[in-house]
Amino acid sequence: MAYHIGIIGSGSWSTALAKILTDNNNHIHWWIRNEETIRHMQLRHHNKHYLTSVYFDTSLLSLSSRAADVVAASDIVILSVPSAFLPAVLDQLPADAFAGKKVVSAIKGLVPVTNQLINDYLAERFNVSAENYFTITGPCHAEEVANEKLSYLTFSGTDNDEAEAIAALFNNSYLQTIVNTDVNGVQFAAVLKNIYAMGAGIAHGLEYGDNFLSVFITNCFREMQEFLEQYGKYEAGSGREAVVHNYNASAYLGDLLVTCYSLHSRNRTFGNMIGKGYSVKAVQLELNMIAEGYYASRCIAEINGRIGAYMPIAQKIFAILWEQLHPEEAFLELEKGLI
Ligand SMILES: NC(=O)C1=CN([C@@H]2O[C@H](COP(=O)(O)OP(=O)(O)OC[C@H]3O[C@@H](n4cnc5c(N)ncnc54)[C@H](O)[C@@H]3O)[C@@H](O)[C@H]2O)C=CC1
Numbered sequence: 001m002a003y004h005i006g007i008i009g010s011g012s013w014s015t016a017l018a019k020i021l022t023d024n025n026n027h028i029h030w031w032i033r034n035e036e037t038i039r040h041m042q043l044r045h046h047n048k049h050y051l052t053s054v055y056f057d058t059s060l061l062s063l064s065s066r067a068a069d070v071v072a073a074s075d076i077v078i079l080s081v082p083s084a085f086l087p088a089v090l091d092q093l094p095a096d097a098f099a100g101k102k103v104v105s106a107i108k109g110l111v112p113v114t115n116q117l118i119n120d121y122l123a124e125r126f127n128v129s130a131e132n133y134f135t136i137t138g139p140c141h142a143e144e145v146a147n148e149k150l151s152y153l154t155f156s157g158t159d160n161d162e163a164e165a166i167a168a169l170f171n172n173s174y175l176q177t178i179v180n181t182d183v184n185g186v187q188f189a190a191v192l193k194n195i196y197a198m199g200a201g202i203a204h205g206l207e208y209g210d211n212f213l214s215v216f217i218t219n220c221f222r223e224m225q226e227f228l229e230q231y232g233k234y235e236a237g238s239g240r241e242a243v244v245h246n247y248n249a250s251a252y253l254g255d256l257l258v259t260c261y262s263l264h265s266r267n268r269t270f271g272n273m274i275g276k277g278y279s280v281k282a283v284q285l286e287l288n289m290i291a292e293g294y295y296a297s298r299c300i301a302e303i304n305g306r307i308g309a310y311m312p313i314a315q316k317i318f319a320i321l322w323e324q325l326h327p328e329e330a331f332l333e334l335e336k337g338l339i
C-alpha cells in the first residue's frame with residue numbers, strides 16, 4: 001500500500017529523513033516553518049539552512065508552512081522538530097487531527113515543563129493510541145545520511161508488523177533498519193544519551209583525555225540502565241507492564257557512543273564549549289542548532305525526583321547547565337565515584 005507521508009520539521013534531521021524517503025521515491029508532504037525557506041527549496045531544490053548539500057527532486061515534495069494541512073494530507077506523520085518547540089508547532093491543530101493516522105516520532109527529547117515522553121504528550125493532547133505510535137531512534141547523524149554513509153535506524157512500535165512496514169519505507173543501500181517493540185525504553189535512551197554527550201563534551205573542553213572519556217561513558221551507560229530499571233519499577237507500581245530492554249542494541253549503547261564521540265554531535269559541541277568556559281547563553285547564540293540534552297537534563301532531574309535512581313553524572317550535568325555549578329569542580333567530584 002502506498003502511504004501518504006508527512007514530515008513536521010525542517011532542521012537537519014527532518015531534511016535527512018526527507019532525503020531518505022525521496023531517495024526511495026516516496027512523495028512527501030513537508031511542513032517547513034519559514035515561507036522563505038519554502039521558496040528557496042522550490043527554486044534551488046535544497047534547504048538553505050540545514051544539510052545544504054542535499055538536493056531534492058521537488059516533484060516529490062508538497063511543501064507547506066501550515067502544519068494542519070500537512071497532517072491532514074498524510075496517513076503517516078513524522079514529527080522531527082526539537083521537543084521544546086513541539087507543543088507550539090502543534091498548537092493550532094484540533095484534538096482529532098491525528099485520528100486514524102500513524103504518528104512517528106523522530107524526536108530525541110521530552111516535552112519541557114510536563115516532562116512527558118512524546119507518546120504520553122500525544123495521547124493526552126490528541127488521543128493518539130499506543131498502537132498508532134512509533135519511534136525512530138539509533139545512532140545516526142543527519143550529516144552522515146547527507147553523505148550516504150551506511151547508517152542503522154531503529155523503528156519501535158507496539159504493532160510490530162506496522163513498525164516493519166514503516167521501516168521498509170526507509171530501507172535502502174545506505175540505510176538499514178531494525179525493528180523492536182521497546183517504545184519507551186528507546187525514547188529514554190535517546191534522551192539520556194544527549195545528556196551524557198553534553199558531559200563528554202564538557203570533559204573534552206576541560207581537557208580530559210580519551211582514557212578518562214572511555215571510563216566516563218562506561219559509567220554513563222550504567223547510569224542509563226539504573227534509570228530505566230528504576231523507571232520500570234515506578235511504572236510497574238502504577239500498573240504498567242515491565243519491559244526488558246536490550247541495552248546492547250545500537251539504539252542504546254550505539255547512540256550513546258556516537259553522540260559522545262562524534263564531532264557531528266550538537267550535544268557534545270555544546271558541552272565542549274561549556275567546558276571551555278562559555279556561558280549557556282553564549283553557546284546557544286553560537287550554535288544554530290538545538291542540543292536536546294540541555295532541556296533534557298532538567299526534565300530528567302525532575303523525573304528522577306520521583307523515581308530516585310542513582311544518577312550522579314546526570315545530576316552534575318544538570319547542576320552545571322542550570323545551577324551554575326562550575327564544570328571543573330563538578331568533574332573533580334565525579335572523578336572520585338567512577339568505576
Ligand atoms: N540532527 C541529527 O542528526 C538528529 C536529530 N535528531 C532529533 O531530531 C529533532 C530535531 O532536531 P534537528 O532537526 O537536528 O534540529 P536542528 O537543530 O537541525 O534544527 C532546529 C530546528 O528547530 C526549528 N526551530 C527553531 N526555532 C523554532 C521555533 N521557535 N519554533 C519551531 N521550530 C523552531 C528550526 O526551524 C529547525 O527546523 C531533535 O529532537 C533531535 O534530537 C534525531 C536523530 C539525529
Ligand SMILES: O=C(CO)COP(=O)(O)O
Pocket residue numbers: 108138139140141194197255258259264265266267268290291292
Ligand atoms: O541523535 C543524534 C545521533 O544519533 C544526534 O545527536 P546530536 O543532537 O548531539 O547531534
